[in-house]
Amino acid sequence: MKKQITIYDIAEKLNYSTSTISRALRDHHSISKKTATLIKKEAEIMGYRPNTLAAGLRKNRTKTIGVLISRINRPFMSSLISGIEDQAKKAGYTVIIIQCNDDYESEVRNAKTLYDMRISGIISSLSMQTSDYDHFKPFLNRIPLVFVDRVPECLPSYKVIIDNYASAYKATSHLIDQGCLRIAHFAGSQLRSIYKDRRKGYEDALKNAGLKVDEELIIEMKTLSSKEGKKATEYLMKMKNPPDGLFTSNDTVAISAIQSIKKMGLNVPYDLAIIGFNNDPVASIIEPSLSSISHPASKMGELSAKCILDNFDSVENGGQLDQTTILDTQLIIRKSSSRKITIQH
Numbered sequence: 579m580k581k582q583i584t585i586y587d588i589a590e591k592l593n594y595s596t597s598t599i600s601r602a603l604r605d606h607h608s609i610s611k612k613t614a615t616l617i618k619k620e621a622e623i624m625g626y627r628p629n630t631l632a633a634g635l636r637k638n639r640t641k642t643i644g645v646l647i648s649r650i651n652r653p654f655m656s657s658l659i660s661g662i663e664d665q666a667k668k669a670g671y672t673v674i675i676i677q678c679n680d681d682y683e684s685e686v687r688n689a690k691t692l693y694d695m696r697i698s699g700i701i702s703s704l705s706m707q708t709s710d711y712d713h714f715k716p717f718l719n720r721i722p723l724v725f726v727d728r729v730p731e732c733l734p735s736y737k738v739i740i741d742n743y744a745s746a747y748k749a750t751s752h753l754i755d756q757g758c759l760r761i762a763h764f765a766g767s768q769l770r771s772i773y774k775d776r777r778k779g780y781e782d783a784l785k786n787a788g789l790k791v792d793e794e795l796i797i798e799m800k801t802l803s804s805k806e807g808k809k810a811t812e813y814l815m816k817m818k819n820p821p822d823g824l825f826t827s828n829d830t831v832a833i834s835a836i837q838s839i840k841k842m843g844l845n846v847p848y849d850l851a852i853i854g855f856n857n858d859p860v861a862s863i864i865e866p867s868l869s870s871i872s873h874p875a876s877k878m879g880e881l882s883a884k885c886i887l888d889n890f891d892s893v894e895n896g897g898q899l900d901q902t903t904i905l906d907t908q909l910i911i912r913k914s915s916s917r918k919i920t921i922q923h
Contacts, residue, residue, distance in 0.1 A: 582627075583621075583624050583625050583626040583627070584626075585599040585600055585603070585626075587624060587626075588617065588620060588621050588624060588626060591620060591624065592616070592617060592620055594617070598613075598617075599617055599621075602614040602617040602618065603617065603618065603621065603628065640695065640696050640697060640698060641670060641671050641672065641698060642671065642672050642673070642674055642695065642697045642698055643662065643666050643671055643672070643673050643674070643697060643698060643699050643700070643701065643883065643886055644673075644674050644676070644692035644695070644697040644699070644700040644701070645659060645662060645673055645674065645675045645676070645700075645701050645702070646676050646677075646678065646685065646688055646689060646692060646700060646701070646702040646703075647659075647675070647676075647677055647678070647702065647703045648677065648678060648679070648680045648703060648704070648705050648706065648728070649677055649679060649680060650675065650677045652828075652830070652858075653829075653856065653858040653859055653860075653875075654727075654828075654856050654858070654873055654875045655703070655875075656875075657875035657876045657879070658703070658726065658727070658875045658876070658878055658879040658882075659673070659675060659879060660876055660879060661875065661876035661877060661878065661879025661880040661881075661882075661883070662701060662879040662880070662882060662883040663879075663883075664876075664879075664880060664883075665879075665880050665883035665884050665887065666883050666887070669887050671698065671887070674692070674695070674697065676688045676691065676692065678705050679705075680705045680706040680707065680800075680801050681705060681707070682705055682707045682708050682709075682710075684705070685704070685705045685708060685713070686713040689702075689713040689714060690713065693716050693717065697721065698721060698722075698886065698890060699721050699722040699723070699724070699886030699887075699889075699890070700714075700717055700721065700722075700723055700724070700886075701724045701725075701726060701879075701882045701883065701886065702714070702723075702724070702725055702726070703725070703726050703727045703728045703729075704725065704728040704729065704730065704770065705728075706728075706766065706767045706769070706770060706800060706801060706802075707767060707769060707800075708730075708769065709769050711730045711732075711733045714730075714733060714735075715733075718734065718735075719893065720893065721890075721893060722736065722885060722886045722889045722890065722893050722899060723735045723736070723899065724736045724737070724738065724882045724885050724886060724899070725737050725738075726738045726739070726878050726879070726882045727739060727740075727772060727875075727878065728770050728771075728772055729771065729772075729902075731771050734899070734900040735899055735900065736882075736885045736889075736899040736900070736901050736902075736903075737901070737902040737903070738878045738881050738882050738885075738902075738903050738905070739772070739878075739902065739903070739904055739905070740873060740874070740878075740904065740905050740906070740907050741904055741906070741907065742771075742772045742773075742775035742776045742779065743775040743776070743778055743779040743782075744779065744907075745776070745779065745855070745871045745907045745909075746775065746776040746777070746778070746779025746780045746783070746825065746855075746871075747779035747780070747782060747783045748779075748871070748907075748909045749779075749780075749825050749853045749855070749869075749871055749909065750763075750779065750780045750783035750784065750825050751783045751787070752853060752869070752909060752911065752915060753823040753824075753825060753851055753853060753915060754783065754784075754787045754789065754823075755918075756823070756847070756851055756915055756916065756917040756918055757822075757917055757918070758821075758822045758823030758851050758917075759789060759822060759823075760792070760795065760819065760820070760821040760822050760823065761780075761784065761789070761795070761821060761822070761823035761824065761825060762795040762796070762797070762814050762821040762823070762824045762825070763777060763780045763795065763796045763797070763824070763825050763826070763827075764797055764799060764802070764806075764807065764810055764824070764825075764826040764827055764831045764832075764835075765777045765796055765797065765798045765799065765827055766798070766799060766802050766827045766828070767798065767799075767800065768798060773827055776827050776855070777796070780825055794817075795814070795821055797810045797813070797814075799827075799831065802826075802827055802828045802830055802831050803830060803831070804830055804831070804833070804834040805834075806831060806834075807826070807830065807831030807832070807833075807834030807835050807838070808834045808835075808837070808838050810831070810835075811824075811834065811835040811838040811839065812838055812842075815838075815839070815842060815844065815849075815850070820850075821850065822849070822850060822851065823850065823851045823852075823915075824850055824851070824852045824853070825853050825855075826852070826853070826854050826855060827855055828854060828855050828856050829854035829855060829856045829857070829858040829860065829861050829868060829870055830858075831854075832852050832853070832854030832855075832861075832868055832870070832914075833854070833860060833861075833864055833868060835850070835852055836852060836864060836866070836868065836914060837864075839852075846866050846913075846914050847866070847913070847914055847915055847916060847917045848917065851914065851915045851916075851917055852868065852869070852914045852915060853868075853869040853870060853871075853914065853915045854868050854869070854870040854871070855870060855871045855873070856870060856871070856872075856873045856875075857870040857871065857872040857873060857910050858870070861910070861912070862912065865913075866912070866913035866914045867912035867913045867914060868912055868914045869909075869910060869911050869912045869913075869914050869915035869916070870910050870912070871907050871908070871909060871910070872907050872908040872909075872910055873907060874905050874906075874907070877905060878905060881903055881905075885899065
């Protein structure tokens with residue numbers, strides 16, 4: 579195994595002190611540009627790699643942002659991470675991503691792992707079942723703590739969210755405008771404020787249109803997975819009086835509903851008009867294409883990372899972030915819900 583090159587090796591080769599080498603590699607103002615360029619070039623030739631972990635331990639933090647999320651394989655999360663990484667990379671920070679697969683115990687363990695790694699800040703979107711936030715308290719007043727999308731209701735932190743109530747109200751109102759009278763809802767865990775708000779927006783849209791809120795048409799899901807969507811759709815359509823509209827809390831279950839309806843020999847949107855949430859890329863590919871609510875995931879990631887990068891010093895000096903940023907969404911109308919447009923064609 580080759581010996582790890584250190585600043586001592588570079589100092590010996592160039593006949594400089596180790597302090598001069600260290601300052602040059604950090605672009606310290608006390609070192610001339612000519613000398614710094616010479617030292618950096620020789621360091622590269624010799625194969626020197628800076629020990630960022632050791633440097634981080636001296637400062638009690640590394641140039642690393644931790645991202646703790648539910649599931650990496652969801653398009654929303656992929657876009658969120660992309661936005662985070664874009665901002666982090668520009669500032670010379672790396673990103674460590676850990677998923678908990680919507681498991682609370684896993685989230686607790688992973689939060690501790692990130693804390694022990696002395697990360698510079700943490701961005702998290704809570705697991706579906708998290709109701710206790712003690713595992714995030716060690717971060718408070720030490721490093722910037724940001725929650726995005728799935729956020730705690732009572733923990734001082736920076737939060738980046740959308741107006742879930744208004745988005746759900748728009749989606750449900752669209753189905754009502756298309757002539758739907760019995761609209762079902764696939765809800766996420768009511769432990770999460772985003773899913774409570776989406777359910778409330780759905781219910782209020784029905785009430786304000788003079789339609790009944792039927793609890794039998796509201797199905798709460800653990801993970802909003804394709805399997806859950808398929809099972810719930812089959813259950814609804816076997817009812818004596820099945821729904822004619824469906825608003826779901828994500829696109830995954832909405833797409834599984836479209837697939838299930840087609841397998842039953844029924845028609846979307848005539849037998850069941852469907853609208854999802856997130857506007858995943860597959861929404862425009864599936865047939866019929868899926869109406870959805872856009873979710874500015876990448877922008878949410880950018881804002882989350884920017885908050886981390888802008889607030890190191892204030893948090894380390896005893897401050898704590900406690901602010902909420904709310905982003906707008908759009909209703910994207912496609913074939914899966916367009917009954918009137920389809921009839922006109």
